Amino acid sequence: xxxxxxxVRAFRRYSTYIAATLAGIFTNCVFxxxxxxxxxxxxxxxxxxxxxxxxxxxxxxxxxxxxIMTVAIWGGGAPDELAARIRTGDVAIDLYRPVNFxxxxxxxxxxxxxxHLLTRGLAPTAVGALLFDLRFPPSMAAWAGFLVAVVLAVVxxxxxxxxxxxSAFWLxxxxxxxxxxxxxxxxxxxxxxxxxxxxxxxxxxxxxLPWSAFVQVPVDIWLGRRTGVSLLSGLAFQVGWxxxxxxxxxxxxxxxxxxxxxxxx
Amino acid sequence: xxSRTAQQLLWGGRAYLxxxxxxxxxxxxxxxxxxxxxxxxxxxxxxxxxxxxxxxASVDALGxxxxxxxxxxxxxxxLCLGLADLTLGNIERLGNRIRMGxxxxxxxxxxxxxxxxxxxxxxxxxxxxxxxxxFVLAWSxxxxxxxxxxxxxxxxxxxxxxxxxxxxAIFTLGAAFQFWTTDGSEAANAFTYGGNTxxxxxxxxxxxxxxxxxxxxxxxxxxxxxxxxxILGRPDPLGLPAAMQFAAPxxxxxxxxLAALAWRSGVRRYRSTGS
Amino acid sequence: MSLIQVENLSRTFVVRRRVGRFRREAQVxxxxxxxxxxxxxxxxxxxIGPNGAGKSTTIKMLTGILVPTAGRLSVAGIDPSRDRVELxxxxxxxxxxxxxxxxxxPLRDSFELLRRIYRVDTARFRRNLAEFTELLDLGGLxxxxxxxLSLGQRMRGDLAAALLHDPEILYLDEPTIGLDVVSKGRLxxxxxxxxxERDVTLLLTTHDLxxxxxxxxxxxxxxxxxxxxxxxxxxxxxxxxSTRTLVVDLVDAADPIDVPGADVRxxxxxxxWLSFPADASAAPVVAAVAARYDVADxxxxxxxxxxxxxxxxxxxxxxxxx
Ligand SMILES: Nc1ncnc2c1ncn2[C@@H]1O[C@H](COP(=O)(O)OP(=O)(O)OP(=O)(O)O)[C@@H](O)[C@H]1O
Ligand SMILES: [Mg+2]
Numbered sequence: 058x059x060x061x062x063x064x065v066r067a068f069r070r071y072s073t074y075i076a077a078t079l080a081g082i083f084t085n086c087v088f089x090x091x092x093x094x095x096x097x098x099x100x101x102x103x104x105x106x107x108x109x110x111x112x113x114x115x116x117x118x119x120x121x122x123x124x125i126m127t128v129a130i131w132g133g134g135a136p137d138e139l140a141a142r143i144r145t146g147d148v149a150i151d152l153y154r155p156v157n158f159x160x161x162x163x164x165x166x167x168x169x170x171x172x173h174l175l176t177r178g179l180a181p182t183a184v185g186a187l188l189f190d191l192r193f194p195p196s197m198a199a200w201a202g203f204l205v206a207v208v209l210a211v212v213x214x215x216x217x218x219x220x221x222x223x224s225a226f227w228l229x230x231x232x233x234x235x236x237x238x239x240x241x242x243x244x245x246x247x248x249x250x251x252x253x254x255x256x257x258x259x260x261x262x263x264x265x266l267p268w269s270a271f272v273q274v275p276v277d278i279w280l281g282r283r284t285g286v287s288l289l290s291g292l293a294f295q296v297g298w299x300x301x302x303x304x305x306x307x308x309x310x311x312x313x314x315x316x317x318x319x320x321x322x
Numbered sequence: 323x324x325s326r327t328a329q330q331l332l333w334g335g336r337a338y339l340x341x342x343x344x345x346x347x348x349x350x351x352x353x354x355x356x357x358x359x360x361x362x363x364x365x366x367x368x369x370x371x372x373x374x375x376x377x378x379a380s381v382d383a384l385g386x387x388x389x390x391x392x393x394x395x396x397x398x399x400x401l402c403l404g405l406a407d408l409t410l411g412n413i414e415r416l417g418n419r420i421r422m423g424x425x426x427x428x429x430x431x432x433x434x435x436x437x438x439x440x441x442x443x444x445x446x447x448x449x450x451x452x453x454x455x456x457f458v459l460a461w462s463x464x465x466x467x468x469x470x471x472x473x474x475x476x477x478x479x480x481x482x483x484x485x486x487x488x489x490x491a492i493f494t495l496g497a498a499f500q501f502w503t504t505d506g507s508e509a510a511n512a513f514t515y516g517g518n519t520x521x522x523x524x525x526x527x528x529x530x531x532x533x534x535x536x537x538x539x540x541x542x543x544x545x546x547x548x549x550x551x552x553i554l555g556r557p558d559p560l561g562l563p564a565a566m567q568f569a570a571p572x573x574x575x576x577x578x579x580l581a582a583l584a585w586r587s588g589v590r591r592y593r594s595t596g597s
Numbered sequence: 598m599s600l601i602q603v604e605n606l607s608r609t610f611v612v613r614r615r616v617g618r619f620r621r622e623a624q625v626x627x628x629x630x631x632x633x634x635x636x637x638x639x640x641x642x643x644x645i646g647p648n649g650a651g652k653s654t655t656i657k658m659l660t661g662i663l664v665p666t667a668g669r670l671s672v673a674g675i676d677p678s679r680d681r682v683e684l685x686x687x688x689x690x691x692x693x694x695x696x697x698x699x700x701x702x703p704l705r706d707s708f709e710l711l712r713r714i715y716r717v718d719t720a721r722f723r724r725n726l727a728e729f730t731e732l733l734d735l736g737g738l739x740x741x742x743x744x745x746l747s748l749g750q751r752m753r754g755d756l757a758a759a760l761l762h763d764p765e766i767l768y769l770d771e772p773t774i775g776l777d778v779v780s781k782g783r784l785x786x787x788x789x790x791x792x793x794e795r796d797v798t799l800l801l802t803t804h805d806l807x808x809x810x811x812x813x814x815x816x817x818x819x820x821x822x823x824x825x826x827x828x829x830x831x832x833x834x835x836x837x838x839s840t841r842t843l844v845v846d847l848v849d850a851a852d853p854i855d856v857p858g859a860d861v862r863x864x865x866x867x868x869x870w871l872s873f874p875a876d877a878s879a880a881p882v883v884a885a886v887a888a889r890y891d892v893a894d895x896x897x898x899x900x901x902x903x904x905x906x907x908x909x910x911x912x913x914x915x916x917x918x919x
Binding site for chain 1: 355358359362365366369370372373374376377379380381382383384385503505506507508509511512516519520523527528529532
């Protein structure tokens with residue numbers, strides 16, 4: 058099938074940069090260690106800060122490192138290629154392909170995510186588990202739920218990155234918007250500080266933003282803090298954002314399409 | 323011989339200024355974009371500190387240090403990194419240049435390569451990070467209830483100078499490393515931005531082996547930790563002699579020499595591209 | 598002493614190529630192999646050879662970009678890899694494949710920046726810039742950023758940039774690549790003028806043999822890293838192809854002409870092509886043909902330089918010597 062072929066091609070393409078992957082894993086691990094010690098310090102002071110215990114926090118820390126590239130929290134992946142094609146005008150060709158435009162890019166991005174999950178996801182998790190005492194999913198349901206949640210996280214992130222890349226249709230260059238999006242994404246996904254630590258009402262707010270689908274929801278499923286109905290509602294939350302954001306993407310692309318047709322790119 | 327070296331250094335510095343000034347002029351011709359990007363840097367890097375503040379909603383000290391004290395560490399480290407980043411941040415593009423073969427163009431110019439690599443597309447917007455760090459530093463100084471003796475006051479610029487030199491050396495080492503593997507540039511981030519993140523917190527939160535490693539192997543502890551112990555009037559958790567608190571120039575010198583060596587052998591290793 | 602001296606110069610590259618998914622194999626490529634030559638002041642030397650012969654590698658060593666693996670070289674009395682920065686003031690370099698200018702800067706700013714980093718004094722800079730602007734027709738382009746220039750325009754900009762500091766030597770690596778016929782002509786004219794007017798020594802690589810025919814009195818041919826020819830263009834003709842061609846137009850179509858000292862290569866109706874040794878005189882052949890056949894017209898063609906080169910690049914080994 059076409060989409061599978063696209064995903065496989067993307068997977069292969071990323072797998073040619075071995076040195077870059079190793080360097081990235083190294084960096085993820087260094088940051089994992091640094092952040093682990095800050096979390097240990099926090100949870101030493103307050104053993105159930107945010108409702109987590111220190112093992113939860115450490116697990117969170119390493120899974121977050123594993124998620125950085127898989128979910129492309131800082132941006133990148135297939136939408137970056139789209140932005141480049143918009144700049145050069147090659148996108149006009151893509152728009153006339155007899156395949157679903159979003160599907161085309163999503164397949165490619167899922168292929169990339171699969172590669173990053175297997176390398177930059179697995180490796181830091183393994184290193185983290187060797188260095189610290191981490192928690193693993195307590196049940197098969199948690200494992201399965203986690204995997205589904207990661208896929209959904211990639212899709213939510215993909216939709217946001219697509220919206221950012223689409224800004225290039227009007228601005229020609231996505232760089233500024235991309236920078237801004239990366240900041241939101243980094244902060245509100247809980248990459249620096251877990252969302253559970255946000256005080257008072259800010260916690261309720263960040264929990265419903267789409268970025269909480271990136272790390273917080275999958276990690277809570279992994280930790281077994283979301284089971285049964287709560288697990289399903291977490292997934293439903295992610296699906297909800299997928300639907301809303303992809304619909305928004307489709308809308309924006311329709312407009313962009315009209316613009317390309319009228320102005321010739 | 324010595325005078326020739328001195329002359330070369332002087333010329334390198336001047337050429338660096340000439341090249342940087344040209345890039346400043348270019349960025350100024352897109353003024354709004356410049357302002358937006360600078361403000362962006364200010365807020366982006368500021369979120370780092372917001373994260374620490376959020377942690378302090380759950381605790382009132384980390385590793386025995388208060389928020390104001392951590393603000394001082396954070397501001398010091400951020401300022402040093404920011405200054406180094408402003409000076410030669412784009413040196414990390416070296417790998418890209420080597421891969422594309424555009425490094426050749428630098429080699430046929432009468433300016434030391436290092437000066438050119440440092441000034442490459444000099445981005446003034448990096449003052450965003452510097453300003454942010456200054457704000458945090460200034461806030462922490464007002465929030466700290468310290469007895470500002472002359473020695474302590476003098477220690478602040480001393481810290482900034484030595485810390486910046488240490489980060490400059492680390493950036494250079496990371497860039498020189500790219501002469502060996504152009505794809506591995508991300509590993510350098512572990513030492514530059516990683517070094518910055520490590521030193522934002524009091525080292526007391528790390529195990530003693532880690533503190534030793536940060537002192538003797540990757541000596542980023544000298545960026546702000548040892549000088550800050552003196553300024554904040556804190557005992558050294560390792561119980562090292564007080565002289566350590568003034569030893570930052572030694573660390574800067576050693577790293578600087580290493581960086582110079584790595585850079586030189588990297589350049590000699592350069593093999594251009596096949597076309 | 599010659600301006601450029603190259604003695605037993607070699608450069609090898611270790612190339613790692615992937616065999617299989619993860620295994621890599623190291624292989625040594627001898628890009629330049631025991632090369633020796635000298636170039637005197639004021640010469641205009643064409644440096645040719647097939648793809649991958651080692652031309653660019655030689656030029657990169659002559660500019661100090663690459664450190665030689667073995668051998669000695671001196672350019673204007675300077676060892677390029679040791680005193681590269683010092684050498685840069687004495688040479689100019691143009692790479693046809695990629696610019697040495699700053700992508701985002703208009704040409705004018707690039708030139709101004711070069712003035713400052715080469716420390717050219719203002720009066721001389723103004724004079725040079727005015728002259729090059731005129732000769733290279735840069736007037737309308739000075740305020741355009743380099744990234745927006747066409748290939749030919751950019752090449753002119755690069756040329757001016759390489760000469761602003763009055764270098765003694767100009768290296769050009771494929772300067773005419775991608776240029777149209779008219780641009781090539783102008784560029785050659787410009788190169789000739791800076792060679793005669795400014796006494797700049799030129800070393801240029803190219804795949805367009807017209808560049809050589811129109812510019813260079815001396816040609817060096819390199820193949821697999823070593824020189825296979827160094828001499829005049831005429832000598833190259835003689836060396837490469839040992840035959841000339843006599844084209845005979847007969848009044849009527851006839852069987853292949855049979856005369857001593859020449860062989861028929863091709864027959865096309867009344868026209869026939871005869872080849873005879875290049876160092877033999879054409880007169881006896883012409884006389885013999887005219888004596889036996891009804892000749893309408895006769896012409897002699899010299900071997901085409903392209904053919905000569907093709908023979909050297911692909912030809913039998915006895916043509917190679919160094
Ligand atoms: N940086 C490099 N790394 C590895 N191999 C190289 C490198 N540069 C050149 N080579 C190899 O050295 C040989 C000579 O290359 P060079 O670029 O000098 O050829 P050239 O004569 O300029 O060819 P062309 O006419 O195609 O430009 C080639 O086999 C090339 O693959
Ligand atoms: Mg070449």
